[in-house]
Amino acid sequence: MTATLATRSARTPSLRRTPAWIVTDSVTIAWRNMLAVVRNPQLLVIDTVTPVMFVLLFAFVFGGAIQTPGIDYVTFLMPGIFVQTVVFGGTNTAVGIAEDLQKGVIDRFRTLPMAPSAVLIGRTFADLLRNIYVVIVMTVVGLLIGFRPTGTPVGFVLALVLVAGFGYAMSWLSANIGLRAKTAAAAQGAIFIPVFPLTFASSAFVPVETMPSWLKPIAEANPVTLVVNASRGLFLGTADTGTVLAAAAWIVGIVAVFAPLAIRSYRRR
C-alpha cells in the first residue's frame, strides 16, 4: 500500500457541474442498471416468461368467453396485454430505487458531485430498454398465436412507441413511490395500488361497453384506455388522430408532472 491511496494526482474530480453531465451521468447509471439485468440471467428469464405467459393465458382462457364485435379476440387483446405488461414493467423502477436507497447505494451517489437527476433518468431509461425488449418478445409470440395487425407499418411502429412511452411514463410515477418507500417490499406493494385499477378498469382486456354503467365513465377517462385504444387503432389502421394525440398527451403529461416531482424528492436532504 503506497501513496496511490490518497495523493492527489493530475486528475481530480472536476468541480463545476455542466448540463452535459446530465447526459453522461445518465448513460453511466443506465449502464450500471443494465449490468444488473445481465448479471441476473434469472431476471431476463422472468422478463421473458411472464409476458409470454400472460399473452397465452389471456388469449386461450378468455379468448372464447369475451365477445369483441368485428375483431378476433387475440388481435383485440394484444395491445391491452402490451400496455398492461409495460405498466407492470414500470413498477420495477420503484423496487429498484427502494433497493438502492436501502442498500446505501443512493447515499453514495448523493455524495458524488454528479448530476442528481441522472440517477433517475438513467434508471428509468434502463427500465424503458427492458420494457422495449419485453414488448418485442410479446409481439413475436402474439404474431405466432394469431395477432393480425392489419394497419400500416408506420402505424405498427407508432403503436409500439405509444406502448413503450406509456411504460416510461409509469416508470416516473413509480420512481416517486420508490423514493418514498422504506423498503423494496413496501415499494412493491404500494406501486400495485394504482397499477391494478389502472390496468383492469380499462379497455385493455374487455370492451368498455361491457362494463357496468358506473364504471364506464371511469374506464373511459382512464389513460390506459386511451393508450390501448390509440395503439389498437394504429395496429389495425383504424386510429383516429384525436385518440392518438390524447394518448400522447397523457404520456407527456405524466412525465412532465412526475419526473420533476421525483427529481425534487431525490434531491431533498
Place this chain on the structure above:
Amino acid sequence: MSSPAVLAEGLVKSYGEVRALAGINLEVAEGSLLGVLGPNGAGKTTAVRILSTLLLPDAGHASVAGHDVVKDPDAVRASIGLTGQYAAVDENLTGRENLELVGRLLHIGRKEARIRADELLAAFGLTDAGGRPARTYSGGMRRRLDLAASLVGRPSVLFLDEPTTGLDPASRIALWEVVEQLRRDGTTILLTTQYLEEADRLADRIAVIDGGRVIAEGTSTELKDRLGEDVVDLRVADAARTAEAVEILRDLAATTPRAENAAGRISLPVHHGAGILAEVVRRIDSAGIEVAELSLHRPSLDDVFLSLTGRDTTVVAAAQPAARRRFGRRSANPETAA
C-alpha cells in the same frame, strides 16, 4: 494557522420528536484524524450525514474543505469521500465495476477510472476478486471495497462511519492499517466509532459524544488526565466483601471509585499511583480482605467514557447487552502487578 478542514458549529437535528443532535461542535485540523466516540444512538451517523451533504441541519452551520455544506454541497462533494455504516456496494457489479462507476460519476474520464480502479483493487488486496460480482464478497471484502470506492476521487477529507463495526479482528486490524496509511498520506479523516480502543489507536484528537452533544474533547492523553493519572484495579477474592473494600479505599480516590460487586472488581482512579499502591495493599490487608488481583494502569478510554457519562458498566450491561460488550472492561495493561 490554516482553517480547519472540517468545522461544525452548533449543529442541531431532530427526527420528529427525537433530537439526534443537540448542538454539536466539531473541528478537524487539516491532515489530522478526529475520532468521534459515542454509544449507539449518540448522533454519530447524523453528524456524518450532515457533514457529507446527505442531510440538512435544523440549525447551526458546517464547512468541509472550506465549503459550506448547506450552500455549496457540490464543492463539498468534490472534496470528500464517505464510507457509511453499512457497505454501500452494488451487489450486481463486480468489484472493479463498482470502482469504475464511481470514477465515471466523478468525471475523471473512463480511462482514468479504469486505472484508478485497478490501483485501488491492488491496494486493498481485491485484485483477484475484482472480476467477481460484489454479492459474492465476504463482509470484510465489502467493507474494503466500500472504502476503496470512497477513495476513487482522492478526497482530501474522508468520513468513516463506524468502519470496523461487525468486522472480525483480523479485518479490523487490516482496516486500521489502511486508515493509518491514509492519515500519513495527508488525508483529513473524521472517524466515528463505538470502540474506545479504536479511537485510542487511530485518533489525534477525540470527541466523546452522547445524547447529541460533545461531552468531552481532547487528545487521548488529555482525556485520560481528567480522570486522574492512574487507575488501580483490584479484585477481591471474596466478592461479598467488595462494598466493604470500596469504603476502606474511598478517600484515596481522585474521583468516584467504580465497583462490580458480583465480580469483586474495584476500579480506583488515583493521583500518584505508584505511591498509593502500597497504601491500598496495607489497608486491604489490615482489614483481612484477600486480594486476588491488583494492577496499576493509565486510565483507558473506557474509564474516561464511564466517568464522563456517569454510567457504570453494570448499569450499561443491564440496559444494553451490546453496549456492554463494546464498553465492557478489557483486561488492562498492567504496568505494575501484584
